[in-house]
Every structure is written in C-alpha cells, then in structure tokens.
Amino acid sequence: MLYLCEVTDVAEGASKRIDLPERPPLAVFHLPTGIFVTDDTCTHGLASLSEGEIDDGAVECPWHQGAFDIATGKPCGAPCTIPLRTHRVVVSDGKVFLEE
Amino acid sequence: MHTIRLAGGPAFGCADGDTVLRAGLREGLGLSYECNVGSCGVCKFELVEGAVEDLRPDAPGLSERDRRKGRRLACQSRPTADCVVSMRLDDAVRPPVRPQQRTAVLEAVRPLTQDMSEFTVRTDGAADFLPGQYALLHLSGLGAPRAYSMANTANPEGIWQFIVRRVPNGAGTAALFAMTPGAALSLDAPYGQAYLRPSGRDVVCVAGGSGLAPMLSIARAFAEGPADDRRLTLYYGARTARDVCGAAELAALPGFGTRIRYVPAVSDPDDGFAGRRGFIHTVMAEDLGRRFDNCDIYCAGPPPMTLALEDLLIREAGIPADRLRFDRFF
Numbered sequence: 001m002l003y004l005c006e007v008t009d010v011a012e013g014a015s016k017r018i019d020l021p022e023r024p025p026l027a028v029f030h031l032p033t034g035i036f037v038t039d040d041t042c043t044h045g046l047a048s049l050s051e052g053e054i055d056d057g058a059v060e061c062p063w064h065q066g067a068f069d070i071a072t073g074k075p076c077g078a079p080c081t082i083p084l085r086t087h088r089v090v091v092s093d094g095k096v097f098l099e100e
Numbered sequence: 101m102h103t104i105r106l107a108g109g110p111a112f113g114c115a116d117g118d119t120v121l122r123a124g125l126r127e128g129l130g131l132s133y134e135c136n137v138g139s140c141g142v143c144k145f146e147l148v149e150g151a152v153e154d155l156r157p158d159a160p161g162l163s164e165r166d167r168r169k170g171r172r173l174a175c176q177s178r179p180t181a182d183c184v185v186s187m188r189l190d191d192a193v194r195p196p197v198r199p200q201q202r203t204a205v206l207e208a209v210r211p212l213t214q215d216m217s218e219f220t221v222r223t224d225g226a227a228d229f230l231p232g233q234y235a236l237l238h239l240s241g242l243g244a245p246r247a248y249s250m251a252n253t254a255n256p257e258g259i260w261q262f263i264v265r266r267v268p269n270g271a272g273t274a275a276l277f278a279m280t281p282g283a284a285l286s287l288d289a290p291y292g293q294a295y296l297r298p299s300g301r302d303v304v305c306v307a308g309g310s311g312l313a314p315m316l317s318i319a320r321a322f323a324e325g326p327a328d329d330r331r332l333t334l335y336y337g338a339r340t341a342r343d344v345c346g347a348a349e350l351a352a353l354p355g356f357g358t359r360i361r362y363v364p365a366v367s368d369p370d371d372g373f374a375g376r377r378g379f380i381h382t383v384m385a386e387d388l389g390r391r392f393d394n395c396d397i398y399c400a401g402p403p404p405m406t407l408a409l410e411d412l413l414i415r416e417a418g419i420p421a422d423r424l425r426f427d428r429f430f
C-alpha cells in the first residue's frame with residue numbers, strides 16, 4: 001500500500017493533487033460517500049482535475065468543463081470521451097493509501 | 101454588427117448573423133473549439149452581459165449540468181446585442197489562417213464509390229488553408245452549415261475539393277448531392293486543429309469512411325514537401341470492398357511506393373476483399389508492430405473510430421497527446 005495523504009488534508013467536497021515519483025499525478029476526492037482516487041490529468045487535454053469543480057459526484061474539468069463520474073471514472077460531459085482511470089483506496093487510521 | 105468583449109480581455113466585432121466563436125476566430129483570437137456544429141462541447145462559455153440567440157438548443161455538446169450552470173456553446177450562439185462573455189484564451193489554438201466567409205460555385209462532381217463523391221468548388225481569391233482543415237458549407241434550404249474537410253492543398257486559384265459520403269436521410273448530404281455544376285453556395289473557411297504540423301517524424305494517417313478527405317490533403321502536402329527520408333502511410337478503413345477508395349489518388353503522388361504507402365482494410369468479415377481485414381485502428385497498430393514512438397498520427401472519421409484510436413494510442417500505448425491529432429466527424 002502506498003501512502004497518499006491524511007484524510008484531514010482534503011476537506012469534504014474538495015480534492016487534492018498528489019505527485020508521486022515515477023507515476024502520473026493522482027487526484028484525491030473527498031465526497032460525502034467516501035474518499036476516491038483517480039488520475040489527476042483530464043483525458044481530453046492536459047488540465048489538472050484537482051483544480052476542477054466537484055458537483056454531485058462528478059468532477060468538472062477546469063479547461064473545457066468536460067466531466068467525469070468520480071467513483072467510476074466514466075465520462076459524463078462533453079468533450080470528455082475516454083474514461084478516467086480510477087484507483088482503489090484504503091482509509092486506515094485517518095490516512096489515505098493506494099491499494100496496489 | 102455587435103461588439104463582444106471577453107471579460108478581462110480584448111473586444112471584437114461580430115457581423116450580423118455570425119456566431120461568437122467564428123467572430124472571435126476571424127479576429128485571430130485563440131478560442132478553443134473543434135467541430136463548429138454544437139457536438140463536441142469544446143467551445144463552452146458563459147454570457148456575462150448582453151443577449152444571444154441559441155441556434156441549436158438541443159446541441160449534444162452541452163450536458164444537463166452545463167445548461168443548469170448557464171453555460172453556452174460559442175459556435176451556436178449568435179449575439180442579438182452587445183455582449184460580455186467569459187471564455188478562456190489559449191495561444192496554442194490561435195487560428196494559423198483566419199477564417200473568412202466567401203461565395204462559391206460548384207464546378208464539378210466526380211463519383212468515387214457507391215456513396216462517396218468528390219465535389220470541386222471555386223471561390224474568388226486564393227484557397228487559403230492548411231492540410232487537414234475543414235470548411236463550413238452553407239447550402240440553400242438548410243438552417244445550419246455542414247462541416248467538410250478539404251481533400252486538396254492550398255492554391256492561388258481558389259479551388260476547394262471535398263469528399264463527401266452520402267448519409268441516408270441526411271439533410272445536408274441530400275442537398276449537396278442534388279446540386280449540379282454552376283450552383284452557388286457559401287463557404288466559410290478554414291477551421292480545425294488537426295492540420296499537418298512540421299516535425300522530423302514519420303506521418304501516419306488513419307481514415308475511416310468519410311474521413312478520407314483531410315488525410316488525403318495531408319498526404320498531398322507531404323508529397324509536395326521536401327523529399328527527405330520521412331515516410332507517410334495512409335490507412336483507410338471501409339466496411340466492404342466496394343467502399344474502399346483513395347488508392348488512385350495516393351498512387352498519383354510523387355514518392356508513392358517509396359516514401360508514401362496506402363494500406364486499405366475492410367471490416368465486414370463476410371466480404372470477398374482480398375486485402376487486410378479488421379478495424380482500421382487494429383490494422384494500423386499491427387502494421388506498425390505497435391511502435392508509435394517515431395510518428396505523428398492524424399486521423400479522421402466517425403466518432404467510434406477516433407475514440408478507439410484515442411484509447412489505443414493515448415491510454416494503452418501512452419503516446420504524448422500532441423502526437424495524435426483529429427477533428428471528430430459528428
């Protein structure tokens with residue numbers, strides 16, 4: 001398991017970008033339904049999704065306002081068509097880990 | 101004439117009847133867009149002040165959420181008053197050639213397959229565009245223009261060539277295929293980001309069905325360019341053997357057989373085609389031995405084909421996003 005951050009680092013309704021060596025940047029989202037981790041880079045362009053607005057379980061890309069369902073990575077707003085990669089997380093003792 | 105001001109940015113004029121997007125591009129502004137017909141959702145903006153008419157209220161480019169948040173499509177918004185709009189500018193997408201509206205005359209129609217024809221159109225003044233770009237054709241009797249990619253290359257004579265596939269029950273293609281030489285139309289061009297960029301790498305063109313035109317334009321420009329050791333391969337995917345086209349056009353290019361190759365494939369498994377079988381993105385990947393590191397890839401065709409290519413090249417093979425260029429044909 002790979003440590004990402006503390007749960008308290010990401011307020012509910014917010015997100016945080018995590019840069020780890022040797023892998024694409026990740027975005028940690030804190031939704032009412034739990035903590036979710038996806039790739040941070042939009043599959044349409046090169047925008048950072050952790051800078052996007054979170055709206056009803058979806059994240060809107062700050063660049064062309066395309067959207068993805070955070071839990072599944074499914075595109076849910078044009079121009080996004082390629083699914084976003086989602087990652088399995090484990091929350092333990094107030095810490096967020098990536099399940100590898 | 102109305103004035104459009106970008107919040108915190110420049111102001112520009114918008115001629116009567118023009119859209120927010122096209123007026124901005126005519127001024128050389130770097131406004132993001134792709135399709136120009138309301139489908140891709142790239143040209144979203146927010147209206148801060150003023151009023152616009154929505155030309156396509158059910159445009160697929162806007163989601164319910166977009167509408168709820170008051171977002172609009174710049175390519176489908178026609179100002180009815182002076183406006184202030186919130187839109188991002190991006191220098192990387194500044195139009196290399198500013199689009200212009202021109203009157204045109206249909207000069208010739210040449211059938212290529214059972215449902216595809218080449219249309220040659222002439223305008224006064226030069227045909228000024230980059231290989232891979234498209235034009236908006238305003239045809240009489242149609243409420244909205246249709247996008248068609250040029251198949252030739254820029255020329256001072258004002259010749260624009262298009263290759264169009266007749267779509268069953270399609271209003272635009274019905275109007276176009278009913279036209280005879282001498283007919284007048286209006287041509288607004290050039291548009292599109294998927295144009296040939298200079299690079300030291302090989303060029304791979306992937307065309308499906310109606311996507312032949314822009315790939316042919318890129319191949320023609322490549323053939324007209326310096327005869328260096330770079331190579332170009334055009335992969336053309338058709339459903340049946342009767343739908344395959346482009347071979348004669350490619351074979352006519354200098355360098356064909358040495359620097360330039362043509363690889364057609366047919367996807368219908370029951371067809372008697374003697375060449376390669378399968379979806380064109382798979383045929384291309386096999387032919388290249390799945391080595392995509394030394395090439396720029398251009399593609400044009402139906403959205404499922406471009407989606408399959410994006411998935412294969414960007415998600416699976418991890419090529420940098422700027423090595424794959426396309427405008428989806430909605």
Ligand SMILES: Cc1cc2nc3c(=O)[nH]c(=O)nc-3n(C[C@H](O)[C@H](O)[C@H](O)COP(=O)(O)OP(=O)(O)OC[C@H]3O[C@@H](n4cnc5c(N)ncnc54)[C@H](O)[C@@H]3O)c2cc1C
Binds near residue numbers: 137155
């Ligand atoms: C960038 C681009 C390049 C293209 N290049 C080619 C090409 O080289 N060759 C080719 O054969 N096809 C091309 N197409 C497809 C072409 O533009 C048409 O979609 C196709 O010919 C079908 O048109 P139709 O009018 O016959 O069908 P219809 O079903 O009548 O119309 C289909 C298309 O027309 C547009 N449209 C319909 N109603 C409206 C409306 N109210 N407002 C705005 N737009 C509307 C939409 O794009 C829609 O998808 C291209 C499309 C795009 C986006």
Ligand code: FES
Binds near residue numbers: 042043044046065067
């Ligand atoms: S870069 Fe994310 S929607 Fe375009």
Ligand code: FES
Binds near residue numbers: 136137140143174
């Ligand atoms: S929706 Fe406006 S450019 Fe595609």
